[in-house]
Amino acid sequence: MFFLLALLVSGCAGMKSVSIIRGGSAEQDVLSQVESVKANHLAHFLTVKVRINDSSEDLLFLVDTGAITVIDKQTADKFTFTDSVVNEFTDIAGNKKEVRLVRVGKMSIGKIRVSDCAAAIIDLKKHSPRIDGILGSNFLRYFKVELDYQNSQLVFHGNSGNQTLDGFIAIPIWQNMKQGFAPTTKCILDGSIDVVCMIDTGHDKAVSLPLSIIQKTTGFKDGKYIESNGGMSGGLFGTISKSYLIKAEKISAGNLTINNSPVTTNASDNLMTLGYAYLKNFRIVIDYPNSVAYFKPFPELKPESKYLSFGFRCSKEKGKTIVTGIWKGSVADNAGLSIGDELVSLNNKDVTTLSMMEIMEMMNSSSSLNVSYLQQSSAKIANSTLH
Structure with a gap:
């Protein structure tokens, strides 16, 4: 799960971190309103425009109900935050890492505003230069929120909002x-x-x-x-x-x-x-x-059927795009891809020009994938078309 934060409470630096995470409030004048917010799609995410503090700059945030709110490190450098604390935790591979946790004075989406919202500061630009942050459930928790994938929007219903939920x-x-x-x-x-x-x-x-x-x-x-x-x-x-x-x-x-x-x-x-x-x-x-x-x-939609997709996973490592996982028996496995192979191009696009989000989007939306890669075993370029 690409942006799930395996999170921060277990790695918190004392009571200050807990206080920041628990803090925040929705501004009272928005709690009774209904606000529709236009969203776009990036890979499997809905994205929305967010503003921080009194800035007029629209920032691109992914909507992730499984995460705390995140601000990209480069984006965060533009702003001043009143409270911050550094958290140390251990990642999946057993490596110790540090994440800065801050209190954001004000975050807004359209007319929806939350004060003193906690946010983790993490380098997201390496995954996509377009991403400024992640809108997590610690922001959304004050609202009745409708996730509308078909019409590409979020609808915020205040606590007193009346909504017909027949058939739900x-x-x-x-x-x-x-x-x-x-x-x-x-x-x-x-x-x-x-x-x-x-x-x-x-x-x-x-x-x-x-x-x-x-x-x-x-x-x-x-x-x-x-x-x-x-x-x-x-x-x-x-x-x-x-x-x-x-x-x-x-x-x-x-x-x-x-x-x-x-x-x-x-x-x-x-x-x-x-x-x-x-x-x-x-x-x-x-x-x-x-x-x-x-x-x-939605009666016209069906659950995912092509679960294995093209059968491989990759990651960016020191400027290279490396194959890190392959389903046994998948089209990628049968085509000869191996762990450690370096991707050169996908559908004739140089992977050095593609972010991980763009690669994910291409793999999720394409019916076939032309893969050019450098074989780790032979140091030779190979080409395969995956269906």
């Missing part, structure tokens, strides 16, 4: 502070396995589970899974070393049921994620103040 499936949620106040619920997997589930618009796939829970499923025990060479999932703070893919017969969250869903491993110790590839099939309203989420399916 309602499920209870709570806010998980350790994941930036992400909306979280209880699920039952295969009829008997209890699991905590996070509604995570930052995760591009349909459903993911920790390996410890996947290993309890009937499909895994029966050997009905696909495994990877290298890792096929991860985040800003590292990539897991190996991934598995199974099909879950049934996942239930209250009255919401998911049948025969592909499920892959994630880097969490105990959290299931419900991601974009599933969420895009619904009109979704997350009522943070009243602890309930509503789902209404």
